[in-house]
Amino acid sequence: QAFVSAPDGRRVPLASLGTIEYSEGLGSIRRKEQQRVITITAEAGAGRTPKSILDNIQPLIEDVPLPEGYRVAYGGDDEEMRTSGAFLFQAFLVALGLIAVILVIQFNSVVYPFIIMFSVLMSLMGVLLGLMITRMNFVVIMTGVGVISLAGVVVNNSIVLVDCFLQHRRTGLDAGEAIVQAGRQRLRPVILTAITTILALMPMAMGFSLDFHTWPPSIMTKAETSAFWAPMAVAVIFGLAVASLLTLIQVPVMCSIAESFRMFFLRRFPGNGNGRKP
Numbered sequence: 001q002a003f004v005s006a007p008d009g010r011r012v013p014l015a016s017l018g019t020i021e022y023s024e025g026l027g028s029i030r031r032k033e034q035q036r037v038i039t040i041t042a043e044a045g046a047g048r049t050p051k052s053i054l055d056n057i058q059p060l061i062e063d064v065p066l067p068e069g070y071r072v073a074y075g076g077d078d079e080e081m082r083t084s085g086a087f088l089f090q091a092f093l094v095a096l097g098l099i100a101v102i103l104v105i106q107f108n109s110v111v112y113p114f115i116i117m118f119s120v121l122m123s124l125m126g127v128l129l130g131l132m133i134t135r136m137n138f139v140v141i142m143t144g145v146g147v148i149s150l151a152g153v154v155v156n157n158s159i160v161l162v163d164c165f166l167q168h169r170r171t172g173l174d175a176g177e178a179i180v181q182a183g184r185q186r187l188r189p190v191i192l193t194a195i196t197t198i199l200a201l202m203p204m205a206m207g208f209s210l211d212f213h214t215w216p217p218s219i220m221t222k223a224e225t226s227a228f229w230a231p232m233a234v235a236v237i238f239g240l241a242v243a244s245l246l247t248l249i250q251v252p253v254m255c256s257i258a259e260s261f262r263m264f265f266l267r268r269f270p271g272n273g274n275g276r277k278p
Contacts, residue, residue, distance in 0.1 A: 084144070088140065103159075118250060123242065125242055127239040129238055146234075150243070161251045164182035164186050165178050193244075198237050
């Protein structure tokens with residue numbers, strides 16, 4: 001019979017304090033954010049993406065009744081994608097804000113920076129179109145990086161068009177002639193810039209890479225690194241192509257509309273314009 005010592009030194013039989021049962025115990029207790037958790041992990045099968053697996057698992061989990069105080073949280077790749085998506089969205093907003101501030105300072109206007117920033121929306125249309133054509137998933141990290149990089153690239157074409165238009169207006173040309181001259185002079189730079197960037201990214205989007213471990217270097221196809229960078233390349237290629245083509249139409253049209261409104265207000269309120277060109 002086993003005994004335990006009491007605070008006053010007496011020996012108390014252990015059987016009088018309770019019963020002894022042999023059962024399985026917890027090998028370890030895991031906590032996350034001070035909450036006890038049980039983690040269930042699995043490996044994705046060949047050709048399966050984390051999103052497709054979650055789409056199959058979540059409806060089944062929702063039908064499972066949970067005891068009070070219990071909940072199901074999805075971690076792993078899903079948690080990383082949510083965290084990365086939130087960070088990239090914030091970075092995208094910060095990039096747009098900085099670009100807008102610089103444009104307002106440069107042009108000393110709010111209308112023309114708005115016209116330039118509108119090209120970012122057209123690049124997003126091109127990204128979504130490219131993903132549908134190539135049947136590629138929206139990869140949060142790499143596609144998001146491509147979208148953010150586009151925000152700084154596509155505005156360049158709009159800037160050169162708007163700046164050339166304003167320069168012609170300062171020389172005394174009317175709005176229509178200034179728009180025609182700006183489009184004619186900046187057509188080649190806009191097209192060539194887009195074409196050179198697209199051609200440079202085509203091998204990455206198609207999955208070609210060079211193996212420098214052999215001599216002479218050989219061309220590899222469908223390498224792991226190429227598959228990793230392909231979503232970013234596709235996003236930039238289609239976003240830049242669509243934005244460049246639409247910019248040649250959108251910027252002249254919006255500049256013409258802005259000039260029409262400006263002339264309307266000058267005729268309505270002649271004392272506010274001071275007779276100056278923009």
